[in-house]
Amino acid sequence: MPQGAYLRLLLFFLGPAVLVYSLFSIYPLLATIINSLYSRQNDGAYLWEGLGNFRTLLLDPTWSVPFWNALRNNFIFFLIHMCVQNPIGLLLAALLSLPRLRFRATYRTLIFMPTMLSVVVIGFVWQLILSPLWGIARMFLNFFGLGFLFAPWLGVESSALITVSLISVWQFVGIPMILIYTALLAIPDELIDAATVDGLNQFQAFVWVKLPLIWPTIGLVSILTFVNNFNAFDLIYAMKGALAGPNFSTDIMGTLFYRTFFGNQLQLGNPSMGSAIATMMLIVILTGVMVYLFLVQRRIQRYSF
Amino acid sequence: MAEVVIEKLSKSFGSVEVLKDIDLTVGDGAFVVLVGPSGCGKSTLLRSIAGLEDVSGGAITIGGRKVNDLAPAQREIAMVFQSYALYPHMDVAANMGFGLKFAGIPKAEIAARVSEAARILQLEPLLKRRPRELSGGQRQRVAIGRAIVRKPQVFLFDEPLSNLDAALRINTRVEIAKLHKLLAATIVYVTHDQVEAMTLADKIVVMNQGRIEQQGKPLDLYYRPANLFVAGFIGSPAMNFLKGEVVAGGTGLGADGRIAIALPPGATPGMKVTLGIRPEHMSIAVGGGDLHLAATVELVERLGETGFAHLRLASGTVVIAEIRGETGLKTGDRTHVALDPAHLHLFGADGRRLG
Ligand SMILES: Nc1ncnc2c1ncn2[C@@H]1O[C@H](COP(=O)(O)OP(=O)(O)OP(=O)(O)O)[C@@H](O)[C@H]1O
Ligand SMILES: [Mg+2]
Numbered sequence: 001m002p003q004g005a006y007l008r009l010l011l012f013f014l015g016p017a018v019l020v021y022s023l024f025s026i027y028p029l030l031a032t033i034i035n036s037l038y039s040r041q042n043d044g045a046y047l048w049e050g051l052g053n054f055r056t057l058l059l060d061p062t063w064s065v066p067f068w069n070a071l072r073n074n075f076i077f078f079l080i081h082m083c084v085q086n087p088i089g090l091l092l093a094a095l096l097s098l099p100r101l102r103f104r105a106t107y108r109t110l111i112f113m114p115t116m117l118s119v120v121v122i123g124f125v126w127q128l129i130l131s132p133l134w135g136i137a138r139m140f141l142n143f144f145g146l147g148f149l150f151a152p153w154l155g156v157e158s159s160a161l162i163t164v165s166l167i168s169v170w171q172f173v174g175i176p177m178i179l180i181y182t183a184l185l186a187i188p189d190e191l192i193d194a195a196t197v198d199g200l201n202q203f204q205a206f207v208w209v210k211l212p213l214i215w216p217t218i219g220l221v222s223i224l225t226f227v228n229n230f231n232a233f234d235l236i237y238a239m240k241g242a243l244a245g246p247n248f249s250t251d252i253m254g255t256l257f258y259r260t261f262f263g264n265q266l267q268l269g270n271p272s273m274g275s276a277i278a279t280m281m282l283i284v285i286l287t288g289v290m291v292y293l294f295l296v297q298r299r300i301q302r303y304s305f
Numbered sequence: 306m307a308e309v310v311i312e313k314l315s316k317s318f319g320s321v322e323v324l325k326d327i328d329l330t331v332g333d334g335a336f337v338v339l340v341g342p343s344g345c346g347k348s349t350l351l352r353s354i355a356g357l358e359d360v361s362g363g364a365i366t367i368g369g370r371k372v373n374d375l376a377p378a379q380r381e382i383a384m385v386f387q388s389y390a391l392y393p394h395m396d397v398a399a400n401m402g403f404g405l406k407f408a409g410i411p412k413a414e415i416a417a418r419v420s421e422a423a424r425i426l427q428l429e430p431l432l433k434r435r436p437r438e439l440s441g442g443q444r445q446r447v448a449i450g451r452a453i454v455r456k457p458q459v460f461l462f463d464e465p466l467s468n469l470d471a472a473l474r475i476n477t478r479v480e481i482a483k484l485h486k487l488l489a490a491t492i493v494y495v496t497h498d499q500v501e502a503m504t505l506a507d508k509i510v511v512m513n514q515g516r517i518e519q520q521g522k523p524l525d526l527y528y529r530p531a532n533l534f535v536a537g538f539i540g541s542p543a544m545n546f547l548k549g550e551v552v553a554g555g556t557g558l559g560a561d562g563r564i565a566i567a568l569p570p571g572a573t574p575g576m577k578v579t580l581g582i583r584p585e586h587m588s589i590a591v592g593g594g595d596l597h598l599a600a601t602v603e604l605v606e607r608l609g610e611t612g613f614a615h616l617r618l619a620s621g622t623v624v625i626a627e628i629r630g631e632t633g634l635k636t637g638d639r640t641h642v643a644l645d646p647a648h649l650h651l652f653g654a655d656g657r658r659l660g
Contacts (some may be wrong), residue, residue, distance in 0.1 A: 193357050194390035194451075198404030199378030208403075212394040303393035304437070 029282070035275035044274075053276040063273070069217040069248055071284070073161055077252055078229040081172075085222055088169070089176025094206055096177070097184040101243035108181070112174035119171070123238030126167045132153050154239065157249040164250050168235050172228075176221045183217035184210060188305050216302045223292045230285050233258060253281045306492045307368030307381075307458035308333045309354065314363035316346075316353055323349050325515045327363070331459070331493055331508075336485050338502045340493045340538070341512035342588040347495045350512070354493060355384050378408070382458050383452035384461040387468065389444045391436040391451075398423075401451045415454075417603050422450040426480075427485070442473045449481075453488070462494040466501065474498075476623065481505065499541050503527070511535045528648075533656040536581050542613060544650070545587070545624040547580040556580055556651070561598050561620045566649055569660025581650035584613060587626035589634065590643035600624070602638040616642055 001009075036053055038046040044159060057063045087184040095101065096108060114122065119243055130137050132152040141150050153163040187210055231256025242264045244251035261274025309318045309331040316324040323346045331337045339347045340560070352358045354365060356377035365372050372380045388423070401422060402415040402529050410418075423429045426446045436444055445465060452460055465481075478501055485492055485505075496502055502509050503523045510520040511534070518538075519531040530536035536544045549558040551572045555565040590597050600616035604622060612628045627633065628641050651659040 188388060188390065190386045190388050190390040191392065193352075193355075194384070194392075195403075196357060197355060197377045197382070197384050198451075199376075199407040204407070211393060250546060301394065305388075305393065 021073055032275045032278050032282075035271060039272045040270070049272070053272055054280075057273065057276050057280065066248065066251065066256055067277070067280075070251045073250065074230055074232075074252040075115035076161055077165050077232065078121050078166075078226060080162065081169060081225050081229055082222065084166065085169040085173050086176050086218070086225060088220070089173050089221070092173065092177040094210075096181050098202070108178075112175060114171045115174040117171070119234040120238045122167065122171050123235055124158045127154065127239055130163070155246060157246050160240070160246060161250045164236060164239060167239070168232070171235075176225070179221055180214060180217055183214040187213055187304065191305070203250055213303055215300050219292070219296055219300050223289060226288045226292075227285055230281060230288070253277065253284075257281065306334050306489055308366075308592065309459055309491065309493065310366040311350075312364045312366075312367065314350070314353065315361050316349055316358060317361045323515050324353070324360075327517055329510060329517065329520065331491055334489050334491055336492045336494065336507045336576060337507070338512060339463070339493065339510050339512060340497070340499075340502050341518075342538070345512045346515045347512055348463055350400050350495060351384075351495055352464050354380075354459070355382055355461050356380050357384075378404070381455075381458040382461055383455045383457035383459075385445075385448045385452050385465045387461070387464040389436070389448040389468075391444055391447055393436050396435055397431050397439070397450075398426060400436065400447055401454050404451070404455055405501075418454040418456070419450075422453040425453065425484070426450050426482075437527075441469050442477060445469065445477060446480075449484070453484075458491065460490050460492045464490065464495055464497060467497065468634055474501075475532055478505065478551035501535075509539075511538055513538075529658070530581075530650065531658050533544070533579060533581070533652050536650060536658075539582055542584050542625050544581045544583050545622075545626075546579070547582075547618075547620075547622060547624070549578055549580055550574075551576040551578055561618050561621050561622075564596050564644070566596075566600075566646060566651075569651060572651070572659060577654045579652040579656075581652060582644050582648060584625045584627045586645040586648035587624065588643050588645075589614065589632055590641045593640060594641070594643060596644040596646055597641045598644070600642050602634055602640060602641055604636060605634050616640075618642075620643075 028302030030241050037051070039049045039053060040046055053064050057067055092111060096104060101107075130153055132138065132150075132155070136145065138150045141147050151159065153159045191209060195209045200208060225285055230253060232252060236250050236252060236255050237258065240250050240255075242255060242259050244255040257274055257277045258264070260270055260277055306521075307530055309329075311327055311329040311331075313327075314327040315322065315323055329337075330407055339350065339457055341347055347360060353360050356372065356375060357449075360373065367382070367423045394402060398419050405415045405418065419432075420429070426449060428443070428446055428450055428540075431439060431443060431447075436447065439447065445468075448465070466477055468545045469477060482505055484490070494501075494505065500610065506523050508520060509523050509526050511526065513534050519526060519535045526535060526539050530539060530544075533546070537546070541569060547558055547561065549556045549561075551557075551568060551574050552563055554576055555563050555568070556578060557563040564580075598618055600618050603617050604615040605628070606613045606615075610629065614626050614628050614632075614634055615623055616626055617623050625643070634640065653659050
């Protein structure tokens, strides 16, 4: 093929994707990073700051206290998902793939349903459920004689973040479940039959045969959880507003960024510092993904059957 | 090794009865091959013996012990699957020793058994490889090795060679035959392949729609099929069938004329029968004769020294006859075909063999 024609072909097939990707992904990313290197003056002019914004963010207590608080909360948010959502997802997937389960499709749909609901709806519904005034959570606990356990979980600093995280877990547990369930389905029945003949019971077959074969999927689920959690914003905003109360105890990177960039109540929007926070989010996520790619992914074997 | 006795076995999936009234004895050290059309229940029968399927009725006895309620691992069986079903995440040695580990056998003993099996199957250089680094034939040997190390009473094979190419199939077939002698093993073996069945089996069991149609020595099934189904199933190309009715001193074949054959006792004139004859027992003949039928050549298939001629008889029935050497036969030729009287099979209206 002559070179000109080849280049034209290349342009034809790759051009649209490159264009869209550059316009909506690469350009905003670069613009954000560049933005974080300037500061906006009161007269609207932009002044070169170098890494000054980052120094302020990490070292000046006015900025660093909320920043470290949000980062810590975000890690807690992530750890709760990792330690609760994904194990439950795995368990549900294992149960769903039991050979003699009835109503399989019904369970699958019901568990996956919340994932498809709007976060705003979820936030609202759970706020109603957990309301100390007329929430059914209290009545529900009372009914079992466990009323003393009830607390206004969403309103207490020590439990708000955990509560919001668990609500998010409840909403999204369907995703790890479906991904892992699909991976389990790909394991041939004969392999499990072979394990049965080898003397393993269902549980042992799961631990010693199925689990090693789905590590790649579990790895994938983990990294998806990580990326999603560090990009999270909507549930906290819907339930606790931009101030992520009480007393910033549910503040995560997304809400901190939102307040900083767009401003909130008395706080004026600061695009430069907002961009600096966004860039930090990018760095955290990138670091996580790198660690996964280079340290974890390489050790995981993928199997075809 | 042990004897397997299956009595009045039945198995249903929901309302579908897949196995009906199966009676089968696999002698100590015998090689029994199950054949039958797809979906007739061969795998289900094998899996029932293995304990991978609960049976709906009847009894399975292995080595004098009733095993109906025992888990697969306690039945002292080993199974080789069609897809090999090797554990992809373990190397060859671990694959073979995996079951023993769960049986609580000491490490040293496991290692000894694995290396013994590896020696028999020439797997020694491959012990540290993962299944995906093996060829199809090597995987098959590992699967067999995994069965051997268990020192089972009975080996169960479900179409173990069907994923191999033709040359490797023949090789592995011979290997399995040798292994059978070497281990003096009791084997139940499912296959689709006639040649495998005929060459390996001490006893062939022909199944159809969940029932056993006939069981017996390979050549008995070949020379004295008990019914039309077995007659048509065993042998390739299949036996030719000609419809007719009994007349005095022979069989009338309608437009094809009548042929004089010795009639079995109980064959009364007017009775509807089916005449069966294998391609290898038919030959091209010149001119008419007692057991000659007029035919037109439809197609000639040459395989080298032998071949097959597809012949349309006067009645419209197409039969296949074996031809040898250069016959000069070509499509459209009018000729005659001679039937070998020693190898005629007569079946009654109910499909059963007469005489
Ligand atoms: N788990 C199951 N549930 C319902 N029906 C089944 C199940 N397993 C098998 N069957 C049915 O039982 C019948 C026998 O199946 P089986 O697998 O034993 O056939 P087979 O003789 O091994 O066929 P093939 O030669 O194609 O392997 C089939 O009609 C099949 O549809
Ligand atoms: Mg089968």
